[in-house]
Amino acid sequence: MSAREHDQHEHGHGHGGQQRAAGTTDAGRAVLEDDALGVEERWEGFYVARGRIWSGRPNALLVEVAEPLTPGRALDLGCGEGGDSVWLAARGWAVTSVDVAPTALARTREAAAAAGVEVTTEQHDLERSLPEGPFDLVSAFFLQSPVAWDRAAVLRRAAGLLAPGGHLVLVDHGSAPSWSWHGGHDFPTAQELHDGLALPPEEFEAVRVDAPVREATGPEGQVGEVTDTVVVVRRRG
Ligand SMILES: C[S@@+](CC[C@H](N)C(=O)[O-])C[C@H]1O[C@@H](n2cnc3c(N)ncnc32)[C@H](O)[C@@H]1O
Structure with a gap:
């Protein structure tokens, strides 16, 4: 995500689920936006600079999309503090x-232990490596970073880990909330996000490409609307 998108992520009170539970710090943002550091240092610095950030609840769109699916093997890309992983487990x-x-x-491991479920955690810089598949569900919620990377290529490789019939669920921010000072930012549409993945249509079918609007709460209790950009594709077979 760009720095601006990141701010929006922090101040958008989330994602309809993993709302920010504690205050953010300038130190966390500064380290995340420090171009002199590598991707691991930047994101690790972001988490270390503050205590637990999110509420631990799953993203509402994950619940909506995954609830009807038969549980199998799931891969949570950029799991953050694990709210989605724990819900899936x-x-x-x-x-x-x-x-x-x-x-x-x-x-994530602490959250799983507290919930009495098991998850397997693996550290990867997704630009360099991915876990071994296959998976029946690959989820990428707000997998947005201020570090320059070819995210579409990562997501394409992740889609390649899907078993036949498996789903890739990609959800990004699709707007800045009204209280954000970063208005005017252009967000890709859901169709642009889908097309940017460049998945071969003979292998993958789009099952959902849309941008639902939901209510979100700002850092000072402001209530407003934010848009999420949703792409769900299914591997044929
Ligand atoms: C904005 S957070 C979203 C976290 C979680 N999915 C959620 O919905 O709350 C993005 C996450 O992606 C991770 N991330 C960013 N770049 C990454 C990379 N190259 N490889 C692996 N994880 C990465 C970050 O550490 C961070 O936890």
Whole structure:
């Protein structure tokens, strides 16, 4: 995500689920935006600079999309503090949670233990490596970073880990909330996001490409609307 998108992520009070629970710090933002550092240092610094950030609840769109699916093997890309991973594990999925930040993975393990479920955590810089598949579900929620990377290529490789019939669920921010000072930012549409993945249509079918609007709460209790950009594709077979 760009720095601006990141701010929006922090101040958008989330994602309809993993709302920010504690205050953010300038130190966390500064380290995340420090171009002199590598991707692991930046994201690790972001998590270390503050305590647990999110509420631990799953993203509402994950619940909506994954609830009707039969549990199998799931891969949570950029799992953060593990709210989605823990929800999936509690639903019976065998979950592999990946993040570049060791502290995020440690918080995911703690959240799983507190919920009495198991998740497998693996540290990867997704630009360099991915866990071994196959998976029935690959989720990427707000996998947005201020570090320059070819995210579409990462997501394409991740889609390649899907078993036949498996789903890739990609959800990004699709707007800045009204209280953000970063208005005017252009967000890709859901169709642009889908097309940017350049997945071969003979192998993957789009099952959902849309941008639902939901209510979100700002840092000072402001209530407003934010848009999420949603792409769900299914591997044929
Ligand atoms: C904005 S957070 C979203 C976390 C979580 N999915 C959620 O919905 O709350 C993005 C996450 O992606 C991770 N991340 C960013 N770049 C990464 C990379 N190259 N490889 C692995 N994880 C990465 C970050 O450490 C961070 O936890």
